[in-house]
Amino acid sequence: MAHHDLQTVSHECGDCPIRHRAVCARCETDELQRLEQIKYYRSYQAGQTVIWSGDRMDFVASVVTGIATLTQTMEDGRRQMVGLLLPSDFVGRPGRPTAAYDVTATTDLVMCCFRKKPFEDLMSTTPHVAQRLLEMTLDELDAAREWMLLLGRKTAREKIASLLAIIARRDAHLKLKSAKGAIVFDLPLTREEMADYLGLTLETVSRQVSALKRDGVIELEGKRHVIVPDFDRLIEETGDDSDGGYLV
Amino acid sequence: MAHHDLQTVSHECGDCPIRHRAVCARCETDELQRLEQIKYYRSYQAGQTVIWSGDRMDFVASVVTGIATLTQTMEDGRRQMVGLLLPSDFVGRPGRPTAAYDVTATTDLVMCCFRKKPFEDLMSTTPHVAQRLLEMTLDELDAAREWMLLLGRKTAREKIASLLAIIARRDAHLKLKSAKGAIVFDLPLTREEMADYLGLTLETVSRQVSALKRDGVIELEGKRHVIVPDFDRLIEETGDDSDGGYLV
DNA sequence: ATTCGGCCTTGATGCAGATCAAACCCGCAA
DNA sequence: TTGCGGGTTTGATCTGCATCAAGGCCGAAT
Structure with missing residues (x-):
């Protein structure tokens, strides 16, 4: 991982953030090809719900433009946001068939999607994609824990x-x-x-x-x-x- | 990943949880060897601090017995627990040099540790370790988000x-x-x-x-x-x- | 120009949980 | 047996935020 220069890649990658976040072109050009083949775009209008919690989710995606939120809702309507997705953030989880949270577009939103099955196949053959995803997930976990301090203890x-x-x-x-x-x-x-x-x-x-x-x-x-x-x-x-x- | 039967491995693995969580013996026996070579144990007494936030952390580990907590503290002393580590839970993050939270043993604690450098090397050569770690991290993230709902909205x-x-x-x-x-x-x-x-x-x-x-x-x-x-x-x-x- | 509907602000009041304070329980050491 | 200290309970009071309620702002539709 250390020897890959992810910075330089972003210039060659066009408009899809996951490519320069997940893949290093220098040594993984064939993976770039494969990602390219399984990617497609989805657009949503401000206020639209992207996915309901519990829905089957057959893709993973990364935000290209716009902002989306992850929220949890209790039966009586109390709501807590648990994630804020800005451009380049990743949505969805390899290995889980259904969504765990409501995903809502708060602004007009474009996402770059990858069908889950081929994406998972790609992951299991290339260490770099899994590693990059791990790194991103660890960042999210840190953010979540910061957020927990905020929720539990701040005025x-x-x-x-x-x-x-x-x-x-x-x-x-x-x-x-x-x-x-x-x-x-x-x-x-x-x-x-x-x-x-x-x-x-x-x-x-x-x-x-x-x-x-x-x-x-x-x-x-x-x-x-x-x-x-x-x-x-x-x-x-x-x-x-x-x-x-x-x-x- | 799908074809690996992680269940059967646990019987052959002795006392270290990460081995049956992170590795599949059927197709990764050499990795088991390598993990075996870099692992060692640490013990702590109830109440002892394992790591202070900001400390250099040259290992990753998994809890074998006992319970540890991750906490964040504000300058004025307000404290928020952000993680509860039970046996088989993973501590530490490949790719981060320092600890982000205080880790404290709340009971007597035994951890199975892996020196970080060789563990990272192992990760970058085997997709399975990184994938398994990703899976565990996603579980933690889910737990953290459940926890956020609790902190933000529950009585x-x-x-x-x-x-x-x-x-x-x-x-x-x-x-x-x-x-x-x-x-x-x-x-x-x-x-x-x-x-x-x-x-x-x-x-x-x-x-x-x-x-x-x-x-x-x-x-x-x-x-x-x-x-x-x-x-x-x-x-x-x-x-x-x-x-x-x-x-x- | 007027109305409407989101969104936002501000005020009055109530209450869940914080804070302050005292005492209890119990294992343990002198 | 006594005293001690950490953990716990319980009571009295306070307060920050929720709740309830009214009205303001502004862009879009009529």
């Missing part, structure tokens, strides 16, 4: 600050920082979705966002466009160790 | 019932059900550890355990020995869909 204000920091970080390498280092981005979630993410009610989310604005931690243009004038200040509000994973 | 009583059900299930295939189908087990956690698991205070844990006892959902002998006379009744208290993963 509402810390939760909001943490979510804003997460989104800011994920967007940071795409979006520009504005003139004097401020970070600017659009919230991809409604207040209700934020609440489902954070284990809060939408009213509490609204109040805490207003509070952060009142205290100058963030500025708002409209309801979704966020300006973070001082990222360090935002991080202070999260309750996290300040050293952990600074802007990459 | 204190539901949290306690859920934890008891999880432990009952994990123990079920080892422990006996008593005479008329009651399930009996010992809590491996103190009230405080339960609180850290559930995102509660120890006082709330204590009160809710008492409440479940008062309502006849559980019986207690001493503070740790739990009798569940009617498992279905306990499941009702968790708030979960009743169909999900019954005792197995």
Whole structure:
């Protein structure tokens, strides 16, 4: 694994993220061919449900553009988001026939899909694909555990600050920082979705966002466009160790 | 992967869980040899810290006997458990040099360790090890997401019932059900550890355990020995869909 | 121009669980 | 036998967030 230069591959790979995440062209060109053959695209509109929990799922996929969420729902309607899928994130699991969560497109969404059977065959013959997938899954597991700390121990204000920091970080390498280092981005979630993410009610989310604005931690243009004038200040509000994973 | 019969292997494998979880002897006997050569054991006493978050970690391991926890701590001391390691569970991550969480032995603990470098080498040459590890990691991710629902949306009583059900299930295939189908087990956690698991205070844990006892959902002998006379009744208290993963 | 329906904000009130405090249980060592 | 300390229970009070309720904003349809 160590000798593969995954960076250089992305340039040669066209528009499908899983190719440069899962495969190294330098030594796996034939695998690229095989991936190419079994891939296809699906599109969904904002708000559409991609998969219901329990549905048969005959493909794995990676997000090309747009944002999707994984959510769990209890019988009485309480909802908890358990995954936020941004471009290049992977959906589905080799070895599981059915989906464990509802997958919903929160924006218009394009996914690059691979039929499961051939993808699994590919996996069992090439160590690199399985390894890369393992690496991605371990990253997700880390994110899930960070999220658990948030859900179990953080205050509402810390939760909001943490979510804003997460989104800011994920967007940071795409979006520009504005003139004097401020970070600017659009919230991809409604207040209700934020609440489902954070284990809060939408009213509490609204109040805490207003509070952060009142205290100058963030500025708002409209309801979704966020300006973070001082990222360090935002991080202070999260309750996290300040050293952990600074802007990459 | 499909054609490997992992079941039959476990009999030939001696006392180290990872061997029958990660490797299939029928077609990977040489890998068994190699695993054998790089494995060694470590023992810890109850209460001992195995690894501090941020420490260099030059091995991966699987729990042989005893119980360990993964926890995250905020500067001000708020703690959240993010993993509970029972026998056969895997610790550590190929590809990461340092530990991301505190690992603590809550009982006397024996782990079967593999030096990381040779283990990674083994992984990159055999698809099966990486695949098996991926499968285990996906299971952990599912567990983490279940846990997120618990932390974000369940009431204190539901949290306690859920934890008891999880432990009952994990123990079920080892422990006996008593005479008329009651399930009996010992809590491996103190009230405080339960609180850290559930995102509660120890006082709330204590009160809710008492409440479940008062309502006849559980019986207690001493503070740790739990009798569940009617498992279905306990499941009702968790708030979960009743169909999900019954005792197995 | 008006209405409608999502989405969001803000206020008033209630309650589950946190916090503070005291005492209990029990194994163990002196 | 006494005292001690870690784990636990239970009570009294406080508080952060949920709940209930009303209204505002704004883009899209009529």
